[in-house]
Amino acid sequence: MEVKVHKKGIIVIPAEVRRRLDVKEGSVLELEVEGDKIILKRKTSLLDAFGIDEDMGGSAVKELEELRKEEIEKESSV
Known part of the structure; x- marks a missing residue:
């Protein structure tokens, strides 16, 4: 082609x-x-990979990002 x-x-x-x-x-x-x-x-995004609808998947991704931020802050304060 x-x-x-x-x-x-x-x-x-x-x-x-x-x-x-x-x-x-x-x-x-x-x-x-x-x-x-x-x-x-x-x-391929996580939403594509797992076939999650965009609204539900978007909120799940945001929640995971927040959890990861908290982990990073805890690790850097040690």
Whole structure:
């Protein structure tokens, strides 16, 4: 499959590929360079990995972040 590079380095990922990999507007992709190859990978979030709905998952992630902050503060005060 070929894609064209437009101004500012923009490329369009073909619709077939976006559907197959569930890439939507706002999706985050990881870019790797290996030799002369550019590799784009769909970055999987915790919400994607566990199929949690966005509202419930978002609050769970915030709670985990808060717990981790508290752990870090306790560790640094020792």
